[in-house]
Amino acid sequence: MIVSWNWLNDYVKPGLSVEEIAERLTMSGMNLETIEPKGKDFAVDLEVTSNRPDCLGHLGVAREVSVLAGAPMTRPEPQLKTVPGPGIPVEVECPDLCPSYSARVIRGVKIGPSPAWLRERLEAIGVASVNNIVDATNYVLMECGQPLHAFDLDHLEGGRIVVRRAKEGEALEAIDHRTYKLSSSMCTICDASKPVAVGGVMGGAKSEVSAATKNIVLESAAFLPASIRSTARTLNLHSPSSYRYERGVDLTQLDWASRRCCELILQTAGGQLEETVSLVEQPQSNALAPVTLRFTRIAQVIGIEIPEARCVEILKALGLTLVDHKAGVSATFTAPSWRRRDLTREIDLIEEVARIHGYHHIPENAALPTAVVVRRTDERVRERVQQVLMAAGFQESLTFSFTVDQAAELFVPPGVGEPLTITPAAGEYGSRLRQSLIPSLVLARRDNERRGVMDADLFEIARVYLGVDPAVAQSQPLRIALVTGRSFREVKGVLETLVASVNPSLKLEAIATEHPAFQPGRGAELRLAGTPWGWIGELERTQFGPLREQKLREPATVVEVDLATLVANAAADRVPQPLPEFPAIERDFNFVIDDSATWDQVAGIVRAAAGPNLESVRFVDQYRGQQIPVGKKSYVIGLTYRAADRTLSGEEVDAHQAAVLKAAQDQLGAVQR
Secondary structure (H helix, E strand, C coil), rough: CEEHHHCCCCEEECCCHHHHHHHHHHCCCCCCEEEEEEECEEEEEEEECCCCHHCCCCCHHHHHHHHHHHCCCCCCCCCCEEECCCCCCCCEEECCCCCCEEEEEEEEECCCCCCCCHHHHHHHCCCCCCCHHHHHHHHHHHHHHEEEEEEEEEHCCCHHHHEEEEECCCCCEEEECEECCCCCCCCECCCCCCEEEECCCCCCEECCCCCCCCCCEEEEECHHHHHHHHHHHHCCCCCHHHHHHHHHHHHHHHHHHHHHHHHHHHHHHEEEEECCCEEECCCCCCCCCCCCCCCHHHHHHHCCCHHHHHHHHHHHHHCEEEEEEEEECCEECCCCCHHCCCCCCHHHHHHHHHHCCCHHHCCCCCCCCCCCCCCCCCHHHHHHHHHHHHCCEECCCCCCEEEEEHHHHCCCCCCCCCCCCCCCCCCCCEEEECCCCHHHHHHHHHHHCCCCCCCEEEEEEEEEECHHHHHHHHHHEEEEEEEEEECCHHHHHHHHHHHHHCCCCEEEEEECCCCCCCEEEEEEEEECCCEEEEEEEEEEEHCCCHHHHHHHCCCCCEEEHHHHHHHHCCCCCCCCCCCCCCEEEEEEEEEEEEEECHHHHHHHHHHHHHCCEEEEEEEEECCCCCCCCCEEEEEEEEEECCCCCCCCCCCHHHHHHHHHHHHHHHHCCCECC
16 A cells, blocks of 8 residues: 555645655554655555454544554545435345445536646656546545445436346456456446446446546445455455455445545536435444453553553543443453454453554563463374374475366366365365365375475375365364375375374274275275274376376375374374383294285284283284195284283293194185295
8 A cells, every 4th residue: 555645745744754654554463565756755665454444444544644653644524515316226136246335426527637736646656647537435444444336327228227247158358458257246337238347346348437537426335255265366456446346345434435426526627416315225234243342351462561541541532432441350342444354352452552542652571471282182183194104204295275177187186076166266276175185185195296306205285175164164174185206105104103103002994995096905994993093005107198198107105084084083192112121023824815814814813712811913924826826825924922020931922923824724725835
């Protein structure tokens, strides 16, 4: 927001230099970009944050200066002379997109250049002068932040205004002389038959004010911010008006802005203002929720005491209304209309008090009361996941929530419905909200390969989008995904380590399943404590055939699991265990078993038969081929035995081994090699 110093002084006389005021504004949260001399004026470029649309006009900045400098502020009150006249009929068919619309008619204007004072004001802030009508609308826009638009009344077919949604396929030539295709989600200002403006964004070329204009209609309206934002992005059409409408305008100043602009037009272009004001507005709730400020809370938050009277003085000076005051305890306020969006909580009032009182009053060593915060289970589990995966050599990634359709098809989780899409698309990142993290990570691994990094082991913890209701956790679950060049077995081992770090008693199962993205026989559904948890598999690289530019050079194994399931099964307390004092004894088995037998079956039988001194069972190797009958496979299994109170004897371990051998023979038909 570029502010003219001379213009600002029309509303408030701070008694300070432009540099001093710029410094105070910066220290109060409105950062100074530059101060540039403009003849006898200064153009002060201020950074206005998105939560302060009230400062997108000179009057809003003047309010801040008034409070910071302790100087009174005045706002001009328009003085109008009207003549009898019917105005113009207005009909609003889409009140959800346009809650308020007013129009005034001025007849007999004379189009010409603006007077020097008006041109100089606009040029000082970088706004080019067009003519006296357009300049008047721009002046009021930059004065109070309320956009206005003037139509040539004689080019409005039927002499009426209809505010409605655009019809699919309608088009409009805007004042930039480009034609835009409209959709039914957009609000348009129309005459009796056609659009003459994209509501809140830009006017149309056919109804714009020209040298031949004699009669005008002045629009002052409010539009739904989300609708303006969507329209501007879809059309790639942005303007000073859309910038302000996207952030929200003060509904209580629509009429003032209209009257102020009419005053300027009558002064600079002449004409007669008809007394009838065409106004269509939806009932607005003017009741603002009161916000209570506890005086003791201020020191707890910012670390210093601010006198109670000073707190009340600051907030009242900012336009808040004091509705209740309990001396020494609290004060309750309601926000002014221009701050109703961002002053809704106690912490907002504390911030206002702190920034106006001055952050420089807060010493660097101010003591703030602190308390130990116990982290939630989901926070602890998420941190544990990150620790384990990074310790295993994975690097955390952050990818976009959007993807193009072709990339999304690389892995579609079983059982999901139609994907959600956004309009317009997020540029090259696509319009489809991802249903799986795997495609994004696969593309990240591919990009690493193209840059010569062939072993990028990546993981991500993020949401996927399965539904439209953010209040339903199942529609936007948090998932953990991995992509790596390691084998299925190695990755499953990483998952087992991860699960054990969260709850050592949890059982992880991998049930063989087929999926088009996985190599045959190299994919599985994961279950945690008997509950479906996710998927693991080695990618079928031919799956990338239609997308040759996305093809991986190296094999890859992918995983996607649900974080909430892990959180739900997390152990409340993890009890440290002492390091073993006695040596372990390791033994192997080499069984020939049916090819259909799974590792889970074999490991379960071994654990059940080996007795209480079994410490671990590990897969060593498997073999199919010569000397192994068809339909069979050789399994090498490693067993570790250890006792907590003594050194095991060979005889004890032999007994355990015999029990395991018998169980394997009886239940699996195993033959020891």
